[in-house]
Amino acid sequence: MTTELHDHDDLAALDGLLSHTVVQGIPTLHAPSSGNEITAGLFFRVGRADETLATAGITHLVEHLALHRLGLSDLHHNGATANVYTLFHVTGGEEEVVSHLNSVCAGLRDLPMERLETEKEILRTEAAGRNGGPHSQLPLWRYGARGYGLSSYNELGTWSLTPDQVRDWARTRFTRDNAVLWITSGQVPEGLDLSLPEGRRFPAPEATCALPVTPAYIHGDDGHVVLTSVLRRSTAASVFADVLGRALFQDLRQEGGYSYSAEADYSPRDADFATLTAYADSLPQKQDAVTGGFVDTLARLRAGRIEQSELDSVRGKLLKMYDTPDLGAASLPSYALSLLLGHRVLSPDQHRAELNAVTIADLHAVAQEAWSTALLQVPGRGVDWAGATLAPQYSTSAVTGTRHQSLEDERITMVIGTEGVTLTTPKGPVTVRYDACAAMTARPDGARALTGHDGFSVNVEPTLYRSVTPERVAAIDAAVPAESVVRMPAREPENIPRPRERTPAPGSSASRRPTWGWTLALWTVGLLAAVWGLLVALITSDEAAAPAPEWDAVTVMWIQETLLLLITWKLRKARSHRK
Numbered sequence: 033m034t035t036e037l038h039d040h041d042d043l044a045a046l047d048g049l050l051s052h053t054v055v056q057g058i059p060t061l062h063a064p065s066s067g068n069e070i071t072a073g074l075f076f077r078v079g080r081a082d083e084t085l086a087t088a089g090i091t092h093l094v095e096h097l098a099l100h101r102l103g104l105s106d107l108h109h110n111g112a113t114a115n116v117y118t119l120f121h122v123t124g125g126e127e128e129v130v131s132h133l134n135s136v137c138a139g140l141r142d143l144p145m146e147r148l149e150t151e152k153e154i155l156r157t158e159a160a161g162r163n164g165g166p167h168s169q170l171p172l173w174r175y176g177a178r179g180y181g182l183s184s185y186n187e188l189g190t191w192s193l194t195p196d197q198v199r200d201w202a203r204t205r206f207t208r209d210n211a212v213l214w215i216t217s218g219q220v221p222e223g224l225d226l227s228l229p230e231g232r233r234f235p236a237p238e239a240t241c242a243l244p245v246t247p248a249y250i251h252g253d254d255g256h257v258v259l260t261s262v263l264r265r266s267t268a269a270s271v272f273a274d275v276l277g278r279a280l281f282q283d284l285r286q287e288g289g290y291s292y293s294a295e296a297d298y299s300p301r302d303a304d305f306a307t308l309t310a311y312a313d314s315l316p317q318k319q320d321a322v323t324g325g326f327v328d329t330l331a332r333l334r335a336g337r338i339e340q341s342e343l344d345s346v347r348g349k350l351l352k353m354y355d356t357p358d359l360g361a362a363s364l365p366s367y368a369l370s371l372l373l374g375h376r377v378l379s380p381d382q383h384r385a386e387l388n389a390v391t392i393a394d395l396h397a398v399a400q401e402a403w404s405t406a407l408l409q410v411p412g413r414g415v416d417w418a419g420a421t422l423a424p425q426y427s428t429s430a431v432t433g434t435r436h437q438s439l440e441d442e443r444i445t446m447v448i449g450t451e452g453v454t455l456t457t458p459k460g461p462v463t464v465r466y467d468a469c470a471a472m473t474a475r476p477d478g479a480r481a482l483t484g485h486d487g488f489s490v491n492v493e494p495t496l497y498r499s500v501t502p503e504r505v506a507a508i509d510a511a512v513p514a515e516s517v518v519r520m521p522a523r524e525p526e527n528i529p530r531p532r533e534r535t536p537a538p539g540s541s542a543s544r545r546p547t548w549g550w551t552l553a554l555w556t557v558g559l560l561a562a563v564w565g566l567l568v569a570l571i572t573s574d575e576a577a578a579p580a581p582e583w584d585a586v587t588v589m590w591i592q593e594t595l596l597l598l599i600t601w602k603l604r605k606a607r608s609h610r611k
Contacts, residue, residue, distance in 0.1 A: 045379040057208035063360030064218035078205040085471035089187025098139035166256035176242035177470035207231025214364040236302035252409035261402040267386040268394040273298035274346040333399040426460030436497040439531035466511040561596035
């Protein structure tokens, strides 16, 4: 059954480009394409950012389970789980597309829970082979272990989610009121059965923040410089991303010759904000130059030194997208996502007008906004010189409680208290409070790994700290909220960590105890060097008085003495390091 879509007045601007209606309660956009096949996409406003760290992966599980009964197919189809949406996508003949969409919705109504454990394992296998890319850790540093920061983490929920949890997630999030359908067809195909539960449209989650100040930076792997910024969504911001990408390519590759890849991307985060990502690679020996050039390029744009030709070039490229054949069909996914997120919908004429109205002053303002919210990941030295602040490496507070010294390093102590757990280190504390614990993994051998909302983590390994008894572990278990606990399987005995050779604290009694072996070796070699040196001095004196001195032999003896002295010095240095 189809009805008119009246609740979104801005869709009227698209009349003549595409059609809009409602199919069984689901807002639907459609436009014809010239191919023999049609493509359809069913969006749901739910993704990784809606989960918690303890349930991470639940949306992905629903997606896999909903597709399971489709089995093998010659159709081009797939599912995708992103931060704020899930998409089921299919291309084929009209009857094939209808059958596929009907099967997806039937699967969502009745998930095959007998496949749950198998699909969990498949997702863990998928994650093990996934390369997160050079920017994969930036979300957790910006947002912490919540919301948009969860994309940096493994899908912990694949270990402990129950059938009831997964069913409830599908029932409340995969509803007709939380969906948008698009189809590259002149009319809605007959035979669609998209019956889904009634629900509500969930707005994209509010962004959290783990950075006390921006611009900020973190240290990353060699060979990669990455920047992310949060920008208000606008036509000028999307243009700026292309201008920045071209400027980085010009400065770092064409002129500097430092990078192979230098680019920038603009990606919507929610209805109101987008993420700007800029990237440049380098060889390790050139990475300082790339970092400097990267920051200098952005500084030039921030200062407003943008050529009109740079803007005109990008504007011309973006305007050409409206020359695309079957423009209405090609635009469907973008318009459907805007409708899903509640972002404004612009007709091609409206967007052209906004593109033509963008000025250098607009780009200058966006550049300043980009720097004000910037988080950089740099190799090698930091970028304090550019005005960025190192992101917090340690917590601002510690808890009090029982103290458990590390069996590997006297300088490190774990504190288990009534409010949380702190790891005290020479450089600062790392604290996870129970009331701000995003997730705690628990193993049968007593190991616990706590991650706070701010992204800091503390691993409680009873084998690595003094007196971490079952009673102390039980105290942690009792204090962490049940919904944050992820039960993990038992580890093989060889995978349970054992203490390495202990590192004594400087000045401790243990650090002042040299071994007898080092002392004996030092005295033996030192005495030999002294005696040999005296002997060589006497022989040198005798040879100097001889009519035909044998200086070759004397030289060899002095070389031997030098080697003995060098060995003595090395032994003394090694012995001092034992203190």
